[in-house]
Structure formats: C-alpha cells, structure tokens
Amino acid sequence: MNHSSSPRLRRYFSLLACAGLLCAASVHAKRVTLTDHEMSEVNAQGLFILENSNYGGLDFSKIALDADVDLSANFRNMLLGTNATGVSDIHISDLQFGRSDGDEANRLVKISNPYIQFIYNKPLNAPTQVVGIRLGFDGISGDVGFLGKVISGSMYVDGTGTAVNGILDATGKQWTGSTAPCIATATCGTTNYINLAQLGAITAGNTSGPSRDFWISALMQPVQFEAPKNSGLTDPPIAQAGYWLNWRDRLIALSAQLPSNKAPGR
Numbered sequence: 001m002n003h004s005s006s007p008r009l010r011r012y013f014s015l016l017a018c019a020g021l022l023c024a025a026s027v028h029a030k031r032v033t034l035t036d037h038e039m040s041e042v043n044a045q046g047l048f049i050l051e052n053s054n055y056g057g058l059d060f061s062k063i064a065l066d067a068d069v070d071l072s073a074n075f076r077n078m079l080l081g082t083n084a085t086g087v088s089d090i091h092i093s094d095l096q097f098g099r100s101d102g103d104e105a106n107r108l109v110k111i112s113n114p115y116i117q118f119i120y121n122k123p124l125n126a127p128t129q130v131v132g133i134r135l136g137f138d139g140i141s142g143d144v145g146f147l148g149k150v151i152s153g154s155m156y157v158d159g160t161g162t163a164v165n166g167i168l169d170a171t172g173k174q175w176t177g178s179t180a181p182c183i184a185t186a187t188c189g190t191t192n193y194i195n196l197a198q199l200g201a202i203t204a205g206n207t208s209g210p211s212r213d214f215w216i217s218a219l220m221q222p223v224q225f226e227a228p229k230n231s232g233l234t235d236p237p238i239a240q241a242g243y244w245l246n247w248r249d250r251l252i253a254l255s256a257q258l259p260s261n262k263a264p265g266r
Contacts, residue, residue, distance in 0.1 A: 047065065047066060047067065048063055048064065048065060048066065049062075049063070049064045049066050049113075050062070050063055051064070053226070055224070055225070055226045056223070056224045056226075057121075058119055058120070058121055058131060058223065059119070059120050059121070059122060060117055060118070060119055061117065061118045061120075062115055062116070062117040062118075063115060063116055063117075064113045064114070064115035064138065065113060065114050065115065066113060067112075067113070068110060068111070068112050068113075069110070069111045069112070069114065070108040070109070070110055070111075071097045071098065071108060071109050071110075071111055072097060072098035072107055072108050072109070072261065072263075073096070073097045073098070074094070074095075074096050074097075074145075074261055075092070075094070075095040075096070076093070076094060076095075077091075077092075077093055078090065078091070078092040078093075078095060079091050080216070080218075080243040081152070081218075081242045081243035087150070087174065088150055088174075088243075089150070089152040089173070089174060089242045089243035089244070090148075090150060090151060090152055090153070090216070090243050090245055091148070091149040091150040091151075092146070092147065092148050092149070092151075093147045093148070093149055094145055094146070094147040094258050095144070095145065095146060095147075096144060096145030096146075096201075096258070096259070096261045097109040097111075097142070097144060097261075098142060098143065098144075098261055099143045099145065099201070099259040099260060099261050100259075100260050100261050100262045100263075101259050101260040102143070102259075106142070106143050108142060109140060109141065109142030109143065109144060109204070110139075110140070110141045110142055110210070111137050111139070111140050112137065112138050112139035112140075112210065113137065113138035113139065114135075114136070114137050114138075115135070115136060115137070115138065116133060116134070116135050117133065117134040117135075117136075118130070118133055119131040119132050119133065119134065119217075119219070119223055130220075131219060131220055131221055131223060132217060132218050132219035132220055132221075132223065133217065133218055134215050134216070134217040134218075134225070134239075135215060135216050135217075136213075136214050136215025136216065136246075137214050137215075138212065138228070139205075139209070139210035139211065139212055140204045140205065140210055140211050140214050141204055141205035141209075141210040141211070142203070142204060142205070143201060143202070143203050143204075143254055143259065144201065144202045144203075144204055145200065145201050145258045145259050145261060146199060146200070146201060146202050147199075147200060147258055148177065148196045148199070149176065149177055149196075150174055150175070150176050150177075151170070151174075151175055151196060151245055152172070152173045152174050152175075152240065152242060152243055152244050152245065153171070153216075153239075153244045153245030153246055153247075154170070154171040154172075154236060154237045154245075154246050154247075154248060155168060155169075155170055155171075155245070155246075155247050155248060155251075156168065156169050156247075156248035156251065157169075157199060157202055157251045157252070157253050158251065158252055158253065159194060159199075159252065159253025160192075162252065162253050162254070162255075163253075163254075163255055163256060164194055164198060164199065164253040164254075164255070164256055165192060165194075166192040166193055166194035166198070166253075167192065167193055167194065168193070168194050168195070168196065168198075168199055168253070169193065170196070171237045173240055173242070175196070176196065177195060177196040177197030178195055178196075178197055194253070198256055199253060199256065200254075200255050200256045200257040200258045200259070201253075201254035201255045201257070201258065201259050202251050202252065202253060202254055203251070203252045203253075203254045204250065204251055205250050206250050206252065208250065209250070210250070211247070211249045211250045211251055212228050212231055212233065212249050212250070213227075213228065213233065213236060213246055213247060213248055213249040214246070214247045215245075215246050215247075216243065216244070216245050216246075217239045217243070217244045217246075218242070218243050218244075219239060219240070219241050219242065219244065220241060221241050222238050222239065222240050222241060223238065223239050224238050224239075225239060225246075233249060236248065
C-alpha cells in the first residue's frame with residue numbers, strides 16, 4: 001500500500017467530516033433547565049454510534065455518524081494506492097453527488113450514517129496488529145456521476161433497458177475501463193456486458209430503498225467483511241490488500257456521459 005496516496009485518502013475523511021458539520025450546522029438548540037420529572041420523560045440519542053464486532057478471526061471497531069445527510073459535491077481525479085510505476089489501485093476521474101441537469105429532486109444525494117471502521121488482529125501472546133480501515137455509508141440514494149479509469153474492487157450496475165443497455169459486473173484488482181467485465185461464464189454469451197468506460201452515471205437506490213454497500217477500504221491483508229445486518233445481502237467479495245472499492249447493491253446505470261452538476265446560479 002503506497003503511502004504517497006494518503007493525502008487523497010484524507011479527502012475521503014474530509015467528506016465524512018463535512019457530513020458531520022452539515023448535520024451539526026442544521027441543528028439549533030437553546031439550553032433550558034429541566035426538573036427531575038421532566039428529565040425522566042426525555043429520550044435522547046448520541047450523535048455517534050460505536051460498534052465492536054468480530055468476524056472471520058478479526059476484530060472491528062466502527063464509528064458511525066447517526067445522521068442523514070443531503071449532499072451535492074464534485075470530486076476530481078481521485079487516485080488511491082499509486083505505485084512507483086504510476087499505476088493506481090483506484091483512479092476515479094470524476095465522482096459527483098447529485099446533478100443539476102434534472103429537476104430539483106436530482107440535485108442532492110441522500111446519505112445515511114457515514115462511518116469509519118478500524119480492522120485489527122489480536123494474535124495470542126503478541127501485540128495487536130492494525131490491519132486497515134474502511135470508510136463508507138450505510139445508505140445512499142440519488143444520482144451519482146461516476147467516471148472510473150481503474151478500479152480495484154467489486155461493482156455491479158444494472159443498465160438493462162437503459163441508454164447504456166447492459167450490465168457491469170466485475171471483481172478484481174486494477175481492472176480498467178476497457179477490460180471485458182464478464183465473470184459469469186455461463187451467461188457471457190446471452191447477456192450484454194458493458195465495461196467501465198461505458199458508464200458515466202449511476203442511480204443509487206430504488207423503490208425498495210437505498211443502496212447499502214458502498215465503501216472503500218485500505219488494507220494490509222485480504223479481509224472478508226460481513227454483509228450489513230438484516231439486509232438480506234450475502235457477504236461481499238473478499239477485499240484485497242491495498243485500496244478496494246465495493247458497490248453492488250441497487251445500482252442502475254443512468255447514462256454513458258457524466259451529467260452536469262453546477263452550483264445554483266452558475
């Protein structure tokens with residue numbers, strides 16, 4: 001894992017921090033004195049949720065922002081895990097949350113419970129070893145512009161019957177925009193599979209709910225993450241060492257071109 005990409009990883013931390021600030025900025029409160037009886041009738045919930053778990057022989061600590069966030073943002077030229085030869089684990093030239101070329105409902109993407117998760121190993125009679133981190137969202141709904149040049153990870157996007165008219169289904173290290181993505185050999189001849197270069201925008205979520213498995217990990221070794229609890233999803237493909245992106249749940253191809261996402265009034 002190349003540490004030269006850490007400034008770009010910090011941008012992702014900044015996104016989570018900004019989400020928290022947006023939520024905090026929207027809340028205004030005035031301190032008042034309550035009697036013991038009034039206090040007994042108050043129910044409250046913390047802003048952050050801490051969860052500890054164990055899976056596959058590893059320990060996990062997850063800190064989530066217990067909030068819903070409406071977001072409009074553009075990210076350019078995201079490079080993660082770039083090695084000495086200039087090849088990256090992940091290279092996303094454009095990542096846009098929301099679009100300005102539709103109606104008002106398309107302008108914002110709704111994100112729930114952004115989180116950071118630490119993964120570590122506790123061998124017997126040895127110091128605890130940090131395995132890596134994972135950053136993601138419990139839910140995401142809306143239109144997302146997505147131009148990926150290189151992806152290490154697993155994605156599934158259904159574009160059957162849309163302008164893209166095909167399915168993107170790929171898992172692996174450093175697959176590129178032109179790589180043939182079909183991995184289901186039995187159906188490759190009967191299904192129209194598209195590659196990363198044919199995808200410009202995605203609608204996350206559907207009438208059943210938001211997309212529930214978007215995350216990016218930075219790992220020192222392969223890790224099997226657990227599917228979201230009570231989701232009905234199977235465990236995702238094993239995340240490999242280095243940087244790894246996972247996004248497979250309730251994704252529909254929107255277009256082959258990157259949509260416009262200009263600020264209001266521009």
